[in-house]
Amino acid sequence: MTPALELRGITKRFPGVLANDAIDMTVRTGEIHAVVGENGAGKTTLMSILFGLFPADAGEILVRGEPVRFSSALDAIRAGLGMVHQAFRLFPTLTVADNVVFREEPTSRGLIDRSESIRRVGDVAERYGLAVDPTAVIETLPVGVLQRVEILKALYRDAQILILDEPTAVLTPQERDKLFEVIRRLRDTGRTILFITHKLGEVMSLSDRVTVLRDGRSVADLLTADTDPEEIARHMTGRDVDLDQRAPAHQPGEAVLEVTGLSATGEHGRKAFREASFEVRSGEIVGIAGIAGNGQNELIETVAGLRPPDEGSISLNGADITDAEVLTRRSAGMAYVPEDRHGVGTSHRASVWANLLVGHQRDPAFQRKGWFDLRAIRDHARSLIKTYGIRSGPIGAPVSTLSGGNLQKVVVAREMSHGAPLLIAEQPTRGLDIAAIEFIHDRLVRFRDGGGAVLMVSAELSEVLALSSRILVMFDGRIVADLDPSKVTEAGIGLYMTGAHEDGPDG
Amino acid sequence: DSGDDAPATTAAPATTAAPATTAAPTTTMAPEDPISLIYVSPNPLGVNNFLILGEVGTQRVADRRGGTWKTFESVDDSTRRANIEAAIDEAPDIVVLTTFTLVEMADEYSKANPDQKFIIIDACPDEPAPNLHCGVFREHEGAYLLGVMAGHLSEAKQIGSVVALDIPFFKRWWQSFAEGAQSVDASIENSAVFIAGDNPFSDPARAKELALSLAAQGLDHIFAVGAGSNGGVFEAAEEADFLSYGVDVNECPSAPGRIVDNNLKLVDAVVEQLIEQVLDGTAGPVVSFGLAEGGTGVMALHPDLATSQCVIADHPDIIEEVQATAEGIIDGSIVVNDPLFG
Amino acid sequence: MAEQVTVHRPTLASKVGAALSHPVVFSLVFAFALGWLIVYLTGRDPGFAYSEMLNGAVTGSGLRNTLGRAVPIIGMALAVSVAFRSGVINLGGEGQMVVGGLAGALVAIYTPGPGELVIPLAMVAGGVAGAAWAMLPAFGQTRLRLPILITSLLLNYVARAITGYLVRFHFLDDSVTLTSTRQVPEIARMPRMPIFGGVSLSLALVIVLVAVAWVVYGRTVSGYETQMAGLNGRFARYGGIQVERQTVGVMVVAGTIGGIIGTHMIIGDAYRFIDGELVVSGLAWTGLLVALLAANHPVMILVAGLLFSGLQIGGLAMQRNADVSWRLSQVLQALVIVAVASRLTFGWFKRRRTGPSEGELEPAAVGEV
Amino acid sequence: MFEQLFDAALLESVVRAMVPILLAALGGMICERAGVFQIAMEGMMLAGAFAAVAGSYLAVYSGLGVLFGVAAGVLVSLMLAFGTVSRRGDPIVLGIALNLMALGLTGFLLPQIFGVRGTFRHERIDGLDRLPIPGLSDIPWIGPVLFDQTILGYLAFLLVPGIWLILFRTPVGLRLRGVGERPLAAESLGVSPIAYKYGAVIASGVLSGLAGAQLALGNLVLFTEGMSSGRGWVAVVAVMLGRAHPFAVFGASLLFAFAEGLGFRLQGNGLPVQITDALPFLVTLIALIAARKRFARLLDLTTGA
Numbered sequence A: 001m002t003p004a005l006e007l008r009g010i011t012k013r014f015p016g017v018l019a020n021d022a023i024d025m026t027v028r029t030g031e032i033h034a035v036v037g038e039n040g041a042g043k044t045t046l047m048s049i050l051f052g053l054f055p056a057d058a059g060e061i062l063v064r065g066e067p068v069r070f071s072s073a074l075d076a077i078r079a080g081l082g083m084v085h086q087a088f089r090l091f092p093t094l095t096v097a098d099n100v101v102f103r104e105e106p107t108s109r110g111l112i113d114r115s116e117s118i119r120r121v122g123d124v125a126e127r128y129g130l131a132v133d134p135t136a137v138i139e140t141l142p143v144g145v146l147q148r149v150e151i152l153k154a155l156y157r158d159a160q161i162l163i164l165d166e167p168t169a170v171l172t173p174q175e176r177d178k179l180f181e182v183i184r185r186l187r188d189t190g191r192t193i194l195f196i197t198h199k200l201g202e203v204m205s206l207s208d209r210v211t212v213l214r215d216g217r218s219v220a221d222l223l224t225a226d227t228d229p230e231e232i233a234r235h236m237t238g239r240d241v242d243l244d245q246r247a248p249a250h251q252p253g254e255a256v257l258e259v260t261g262l263s264a265t266g267e268h269g270r271k272a273f274r275e276a277s278f279e280v281r282s283g284e285i286v287g288i289a290g291i292a293g294n295g296q297n298e299l300i301e302t303v304a305g306l307r308p309p310d311e312g313s314i315s316l317n318g319a320d321i322t323d324a325e326v327l328t329r330r331s332a333g334m335a336y337v338p339e340d341r342h343g344v345g346t347s348h349r350a351s352v353w354a355n356l357l358v359g360h361q362r363d364p365a366f367q368r369k370g371w372f373d374l375r376a377i378r379d380h381a382r383s384l385i386k387t388y389g390i391r392s393g394p395i396g397a398p399v400s401t402l403s404g405g406n407l408q409k410v411v412v413a414r415e416m417s418h419g420a421p422l423l424i425a426e427q428p429t430r431g432l433d434i435a436a437i438e439f440i441h442d443r444l445v446r447f448r449d450g451g452g453a454v455l456m457v458s459a460e461l462s463e464v465l466a467l468s469s470r471i472l473v474m475f476d477g478r479i480v481a482d483l484d485p486s487k488v489t490e491a492g493i494g495l496y497m498t499g500a501h502e503d504g505p506d507g
Numbered sequence B: 001d002s003g004d005d006a007p008a009t010t011a012a013p014a015t016t017a018a019p020a021t022t023a024a025p026t027t028t029m030a031p032e033d034p035i036s037l038i039y040v041s042p043n044p045l046g047v048n049n050f051l052i053l054g055e056v057g058t059q060r061v062a063d064r065r066g067g068t069w070k071t072f073e074s075v076d077d078s079t080r081r082a083n084i085e086a087a088i089d090e091a092p093d094i095v096v097l098t099t100f101t102l103v104e105m106a107d108e109y110s111k112a113n114p115d116q117k118f119i120i121i122d123a124c125p126d127e128p129a130p131n132l133h134c135g136v137f138r139e140h141e142g143a144y145l146l147g148v149m150a151g152h153l154s155e156a157k158q159i160g161s162v163v164a165l166d167i168p169f170f171k172r173w174w175q176s177f178a179e180g181a182q183s184v185d186a187s188i189e190n191s192a193v194f195i196a197g198d199n200p201f202s203d204p205a206r207a208k209e210l211a212l213s214l215a216a217q218g219l220d221h222i223f224a225v226g227a228g229s230n231g232g233v234f235e236a237a238e239e240a241d242f243l244s245y246g247v248d249v250n251e252c253p254s255a256p257g258r259i260v261d262n263n264l265k266l267v268d269a270v271v272e273q274l275i276e277q278v279l280d281g282t283a284g285p286v287v288s289f290g291l292a293e294g295g296t297g298v299m300a301l302h303p304d305l306a307t308s309q310c311v312i313a314d315h316p317d318i319i320e321e322v323q324a325t326a327e328g329i330i331d332g333s334i335v336v337n338d339p340l341f342g
Numbered sequence C: 001m002a003e004q005v006t007v008h009r010p011t012l013a014s015k016v017g018a019a020l021s022h023p024v025v026f027s028l029v030f031a032f033a034l035g036w037l038i039v040y041l042t043g044r045d046p047g048f049a050y051s052e053m054l055n056g057a058v059t060g061s062g063l064r065n066t067l068g069r070a071v072p073i074i075g076m077a078l079a080v081s082v083a084f085r086s087g088v089i090n091l092g093g094e095g096q097m098v099v100g101g102l103a104g105a106l107v108a109i110y111t112p113g114p115g116e117l118v119i120p121l122a123m124v125a126g127g128v129a130g131a132a133w134a135m136l137p138a139f140g141q142t143r144l145r146l147p148i149l150i151t152s153l154l155l156n157y158v159a160r161a162i163t164g165y166l167v168r169f170h171f172l173d174d175s176v177t178l179t180s181t182r183q184v185p186e187i188a189r190m191p192r193m194p195i196f197g198g199v200s201l202s203l204a205l206v207i208v209l210v211a212v213a214w215v216v217y218g219r220t221v222s223g224y225e226t227q228m229a230g231l232n233g234r235f236a237r238y239g240g241i242q243v244e245r246q247t248v249g250v251m252v253v254a255g256t257i258g259g260i261i262g263t264h265m266i267i268g269d270a271y272r273f274i275d276g277e278l279v280v281s282g283l284a285w286t287g288l289l290v291a292l293l294a295a296n297h298p299v300m301i302l303v304a305g306l307l308f309s310g311l312q313i314g315g316l317a318m319q320r321n322a323d324v325s326w327r328l329s330q331v332l333q334a335l336v337i338v339a340v341a342s343r344l345t346f347g348w349f350k351r352r353r354t355g356p357s358e359g360e361l362e363p364a365a366v367g368e369v
Numbered sequence D: 001m002f003e004q005l006f007d008a009a010l011l012e013s014v015v016r017a018m019v020p021i022l023l024a025a026l027g028g029m030i031c032e033r034a035g036v037f038q039i040a041m042e043g044m045m046l047a048g049a050f051a052a053v054a055g056s057y058l059a060v061y062s063g064l065g066v067l068f069g070v071a072a073g074v075l076v077s078l079m080l081a082f083g084t085v086s087r088r089g090d091p092i093v094l095g096i097a098l099n100l101m102a103l104g105l106t107g108f109l110l111p112q113i114f115g116v117r118g119t120f121r122h123e124r125i126d127g128l129d130r131l132p133i134p135g136l137s138d139i140p141w142i143g144p145v146l147f148d149q150t151i152l153g154y155l156a157f158l159l160v161p162g163i164w165l166i167l168f169r170t171p172v173g174l175r176l177r178g179v180g181e182r183p184l185a186a187e188s189l190g191v192s193p194i195a196y197k198y199g200a201v202i203a204s205g206v207l208s209g210l211a212g213a214q215l216a217l218g219n220l221v222l223f224t225e226g227m228s229s230g231r232g233w234v235a236v237v238a239v240m241l242g243r244a245h246p247f248a249v250f251g252a253s254l255l256f257a258f259a260e261g262l263g264f265r266l267q268g269n270g271l272p273v274q275i276t277d278a279l280p281f282l283v284t285l286i287a288l289i290a291a292r293k294r295f296a297r298l299l300d301l302t303t304g305a
């Protein structure tokens, strides 16, 4: 039987990087095929080439045995491919139906036939069990639904080969399970699924076959049934990896951060979260779990001083900082690793040293009466680069020249280098590879063991479970649970995250 | 409309000796050295007839006497300085400056460069240096005559002016126009609107809208005092059916049947005459040109009236009145107030 | 000027290539080459035109005039760049200059006393007035969420109207035929330095301003903070920089510089405030282009300001002597900016065939640190 | 007083002032929808006016003038599209530079081509005729105001609902808005953001070119240096004020034109020119303040945030 897809010698060079190096890959019809690899291994690049988003420098692609040459996504779509991107590619102000039918709009007399497009989208959704309201506007929908919309887009175009790039990164376990059901159902209708992930557990439970990429090369092609996570990880990194989770230490001290009755308003004038009360003590990591959009991000922004609170109070080491400015908070001992490291945590066009300085530009160590001590600033930057193993060029070069992982290291290094007693870390490892995750987890734990207090928000439940001393769960703007990680499972937390336990929070 | 058919040179109003022709006998005093002249305008010449005529006069002397002439067009204050200084650097026989805009620089540079001769047209400093000679006009006399025409012709008894800028200088046009009209019929109402904006002397679009809005208010005679902007007023005259008046040269051909007459300003003749006088060393510090000297005038009294395409040509009775008024002004029996000096 | 790069270098083609690969150098060459073509097509001699332009800009009174006109150009460029560097698109330089100019003029005209006192006082008055005017759009953005880009632009027209009204109805000198204030008394005029035949002392002032800006950006906390705000507002807020206050602050600085330059234009150049004169000169816009060409770098502003001033003064000479309209200098200025903004480089032409690869370009910076 | 101010002639003058602004603003709006920040309308309009006069003069036929005007607008728009879309240059920088370039180049070419400086008027220049619609144009007040336009005047009016229909009811419009909102999303569905952005910028070149043609062959029959005199910037403001919605952009253009027409009229009634000149800009500022609710996207665009 001809394979659904065959890649031969795909090569792609970006300025300075060989992203794909003569990759061969065969995907059989009707299989779920996982593609794994560290950050920057070239997964997204390969999929983008496959989907016609940019041309390969060399190599060929065969779909059902036919050589194809895609010059745009359109060609790929016409050849029966569909792709769900790592970052959703949806139009926020348009409806679900408009998003789905985009470019394949049903028309009558030249105008878009809206009722027809709603009907068709509804039909497809129903056929594959994807519950979505076609008339809803995208920006009002939760991520789990957005994912379904993305899949709908591919199915509406009758994609036979579906590419999913890290589809589970933002999902709750429940949503993830639902997604897996959908994927299996699709396979059972004869479709072929290409599935990118960093989570080896997902590879094991879902895929039939797995391709491992490393440094732009395909280094292994394995039958899932014949392998195990350790072997995959070994192929990914080229060395042995200890996948065991670290047990959290437990000797909390004084309360460092105290939040009482805090509420704030979100983007559209809605209450983003209400009456949040909790504390974080020294020597503990408090994890906040929740589906994106349930107020975690706004809560953290409020604590960090980027969003004004409506009511309630925040105190740091006993001092009230409810209305304090950001710099006051920082000098009072707050460090903050924001969720959006590209837009908030770093400034792409600014230099490496400028990025390593921010938040402390007024520290006496770096300036006197408004005049910079440039030597001190440079030395500080160099020492951070060394301590945190940041791979970067000269410290005067723009930080945009760094890779995602190194960028995150810049943020983490900066935030951990000032001995602040409180570290707020939002999605500290999102999108990072195993080695980078390991590094950051290690730093967090060391920080905690040194008496630091950590408030961590993560969509990664395994991470929350592995690191936290206590787990707060947020749902619909409220903290609905305060859990002991040794007594709950991922699935258990997931239930709180979806509001199933609304009436029985134990916190 | 480059001014080469400007009426001034061919002949002047019958009432006086034409200045250009008096200065004409150059053959008798042919200079040994070729002369050199530099004409500095404060703004791009564009379709500003006034500035163009200054160039024409300068050129004519240079051509006749044998010599060179150049025009330096400025755009703003510092380029004016740059141009005047560049002109001085070249040390021509005379640097010719035009308009009130340059009067202060004329004063400054003439005092700083006593060996360089200057001419300034249109205005004069209080105490001009001996090497600076001024030629000024009594534009209000011509405007007054146009007013007389409007006074007779206006049926609505409402007249007005579309004026480039709201500056005292232009009162010599719009106020004297009103005064002339009111000398015929004291009940005539007058209004003046100003073009202003970035391009007061060449913004026909604004001029047109302003003229149309005056017309909508019932005015039937509108004086266009906007140099390059005048085209807009004339277009409006055709659309909204009123009569208009032009300035500086005979503008009647640009809207035949719509333009009554023009406040002629014979800049070329005056420039020519002044240059000749300076070259010959006969120029006084200030020379004023009005109806009597043939420096200003109207087409109604011009020999080319018949071919002028001006509306006034169809009203011989009014021309007679105008003729009488002009004679009165020349002999002093009629005094036209100078709005600039009370 | 274009030829200097290619001809006067006695070195290898590779060095020329290296120079050409610098976007600004390339853009200059590109603009002058196109200008050459334009002049050629109109039947004039481009070489002669350019040499007249160069001569007119740097010889005789031309040099003094180039330096003189560079004062407002550099000043306005600096004012714009201060705002641009912190991400504030201030198109209101003209209004700030006009309002400051009138205030400075009035102080210079009506304050008795020695020049040592009146001149600085006029500068301060001009600066304060310019700053006050600049605060309107600043607060419009921070309080009412109206983009400065648009309000500052609209307020230019309002500034012109208000100052025109004040001059026409309150401070009119009726001894002249313009809508103008009285003349600035001799004693209150900006002195000239005894160099290049008398260049206004204001040139020293703008050089000092440039130096201050350079030091502030390179070595101070405030300089760092404004630049961070300009590069990424969310990042700056996260780093404890108060972007709103910053916006008002840089607008005040920009307005102050604008007002000082406006005052200079009156007490150091025209000696009276004539309605509309500061506007028709287009100096604020030239300053804007200079800031863009210099990528908001203070020292580069000095260089680019002199270049554009020379282009304008030289353009007049070109018109005088080579019969090529000074408008060509305007075209050249625009072409340089278009080429720089489109990031045309020698390399681009070479790589043209393969096409730009995805992700090759970061969005262009208004101000690169 | 009231009767003196408001009459059919005022409305006619308002519509006359509005048509070029509206045409340019509709183009700017299309760009805004496609995610291109467009402030080069001033230059496109000026180039369009120049070329329109040139074309009409050459052929003694206004149709060719309009065609030339469009071509000139498109030429400038191609430079903008190349710079901003292909080279990802800063649209503000490019817009300002292109405006200056149009001013300089038309000023340079005017004497070269026509041998005049400042203004070019000639009887060979064929103006756009007004085409009164029989019957309708006789309706008092409304008739002469609305049904006695040049072809471009009618076009401007028809384009308002026309563009609305295209933007919000057709596939092309949906794709254009999608490109403006999330270019990556559009691209992954096979809609080329580059093509659509080019299309939008070229469309605005066409419309601004038409605006210039209307100005130089409809409102007047001549070319003057810098004759767009700020109308392109007004169009930019109209796009913002109208939040890139066709009917609101129409309203904003109308508001400005009305304030301008009223200003001319008030001057005739004795108000100083300085005040009446500022009126349209003051009215626009006030309207901006009144409609300030959300300029957030715009703020993000213009503050580099």
Ligand SMILES: Nc1ncnc2c1ncn2[C@@H]1O[C@H](COP(=O)(O)OP(=O)(O)OP(=O)(O)O)[C@@H](O)[C@H]1O
Pocket: A014, A015, A017, A018, A019, A037, A038, A039, A040, A041, A042, A043, A044, A045, A046, A403, A404, A431, C358, C359, C360
């Ligand atoms: N547009 C681009 N321009 C330049 N370099 C790029 C671009 N996209 C990717 N790269 C580089 O190509 C390499 C492969 O990147 P790619 O995004 O394919 O990795 P990935 O395996 O998807 O990583 P991740 O797990 O982080 O998603 C990286 O080194 C990256 O720096």
Ligand SMILES: Nc1ncnc2c1ncn2[C@@H]1O[C@H](COP(=O)(O)OP(=O)(O)OP(=O)(O)O)[C@@H](O)[C@H]1O
Pocket: A039, A040, A400, A401, A402, A403, A404, A405, A430, A431, A432, C358, C359, C360, C361, C362
């Ligand atoms: N436009 C670009 N120009 C140059 N390099 C780029 C560009 N976009 C991305 N890169 C490089 O590609 C690499 C990967 O980019 P990407 O944004 O996918 O980051 P990442 O490592 O996958 O992290 P994350 O997934 O969290 O964003 C980085 O090295 C980044 O510097």
Ligand SMILES: [Mg+2]
Pocket: A043, A044, A045, A086
């Ligand atoms: Mg990826």
Ligand SMILES: [Mg+2]
Pocket: A044, A086, A404, A431
């Ligand atoms: Mg990635």
